[in-house]
Amino acid sequence: MNKPRxxxxxxxxxxxxxxxxxxxxxxxxxxxxxxxxxxxxxxxxWKGLCVCTDEEAxxxxxxxxxxxxxxxxxxxxxxxxxxxxKLLAVRPxxxxxxxxxxxxxxxxxxxxxxxx
Amino acid sequence: xxxxxxxxxxxxxHANHGWLDAHHSFSxxxxxxxERMHFGVLRVLNDDSIDGGMGFGSHPHDNMEIxxxxxxxxxxxKDSMGNSAVIKNGEIQxxxxxxxxxxxxxNANADEQLNLLQIWLFxxxxxxxxxxDQQTLDVAARHNNFQQILSPNADDAGVWIHQxxxxxxxxxxxxxxxxxxxxxxxxxxxxxxxNGEVTINxxxxxxxxxxxxxxxxxxxxxxxxxxxxxxxxxxxxxxN
Numbered sequence: 001m002n003k004p005r006x007x008x009x010x011x012x013x014x015x016x017x018x019x020x021x022x023x024x025x026x027x028x029x030x031x032x033x034x035x036x037x038x039x040x041x042x043x044x045x046w047k048g049l050c051v052c053t054d055e056e057a058x059x060x061x062x063x064x065x066x067x068x069x070x071x072x073x074x075x076x077x078x079x080x081x082x083x084x085x086k087l088l089a090v091r092p093x094x095x096x097x098x099x100x101x102x103x104x105x106x107x108x109x110x111x112x113x114x115x116x
Numbered sequence: 117x118x119x120x121x122x123x124x125x126x127x128x129x130h131a132n133h134g135w136l137d138a139h140h141s142f143s144x145x146x147x148x149x150x151e152r153m154h155f156g157v158l159r160v161l162n163d164d165s166i167d168g169g170m171g172f173g174s175h176p177h178d179n180m181e182i183x184x185x186x187x188x189x190x191x192x193x194k195d196s197m198g199n200s201a202v203i204k205n206g207e208i209q210x211x212x213x214x215x216x217x218x219x220x221x222x223n224a225n226a227d228e229q230l231n232l233l234q235i236w237l238f239x240x241x242x243x244x245x246x247x248x249d250q251q252t253l254d255v256a257a258r259h260n261n262f263q264q265i266l267s268p269n270a271d272d273a274g275v276w277i278h279q280x281x282x283x284x285x286x287x288x289x290x291x292x293x294x295x296x297x298x299x300x301x302x303x304x305x306x307x308x309x310x311n312g313e314v315t316i317n318x319x320x321x322x323x324x325x326x327x328x329x330x331x332x333x334x335x336x337x338x339x340x341x342x343x344x345x346x347x348x349x350x351x352x353x354x355x356n
Contacts, residue, residue: 072178
């Protein structure tokens with residue numbers, strides 16, 4: 001199990017928060033999760049919250065509005081189903097999609113498709 | 117009744133970063149077209165030209181089958197599994213990203229342009245152990261023949277991947293005609309013209325055009341010009 005780690009948004013984007021789409025990424029690999037945090041927060045219109053554990057993800061969902069959840073690397077099918085159920089129990093209308101690839105190539109298209 | 121979708125060369129996404137001139141048959145990076153998200157499990161078909169010595173620094177991938185086919189020049193590849201290799205025209209490289217892998221890709225030559233196709237397929241199983249392979253292909257065997265270069269089977273011709281997909285490359289004499297039989301029921305074929313002009317199922321295709329055909333068990337093929345080269349990607353139409 002990876003050490004719990006939460007990646008937070010750089011402070012310089014705080015002024016955009018009212019216009020931002022908040023995206024929660026959950027992946028087990030800390031390196032990929034750090035890259036996802038950088039990529040999501042590189043766009044002013046997105047606010048990325050990236051975590052490696054289900055507990056952190058659920059906690060974030062309880063604390064704030066989330067527009068979209070990306071399920072990333074290393075989540076086995078059983079925990080994925082369990083995680084989805086827990087997240088939907090907190091916010092039944094939550095949009096949850098798979099994120100494939102780990103990097104920038106697919107990210108924009110996946111997010112735009114999910115949000116539209 | 118078979119169905120098809122035609123992607124003309126000049127309708128692809130285009131990004132010129134100076135050192136990298138990229139054409140995307142499907143949505144990729146900042147190119148987003150909701151009508152061009154994927155063809156079955158085929159998610160990415162990038163046609164990249166990379167200046168001498170330039171390339172992509174170390175970056176991660178997960179849960180994707182990544183196939184690289186150099187069309188001209190050579191790629192220097194390094195990854196977190198300890199692989200370090202050069203892949204040149206006439207070879208094929210495959211990387212199953214699985215639980216996660218980082219790699220870098222650079223033009224191996226300082227004074228020669230690199231042109232490659234990079235193809236990403238959704239895997240049929242998530243979180244597998246990452247793996248890497250490359251293979252030298254017998255280029256002569258694709259003369260007037262669709263030479264299999266990729267399959268789901270480790271003991272079959274070409275490299276193998278975690279998906280029920282088969283890739284074939286062919287280079288044809290003018291006027292050569294044949295039929296390609298789809299390998300698995302439910303699969304479709306995405307044909308990408310590397311060079312020349314061909315006719316597939318009555319559709320005339322030029323260099324770098326793409327044609328996806330599904331709901332059929334075979335496609336008809338004719339080479340209209342000498343040396344026409346085509347890559348066929350026979351892929352499941354449903355995500356596993």
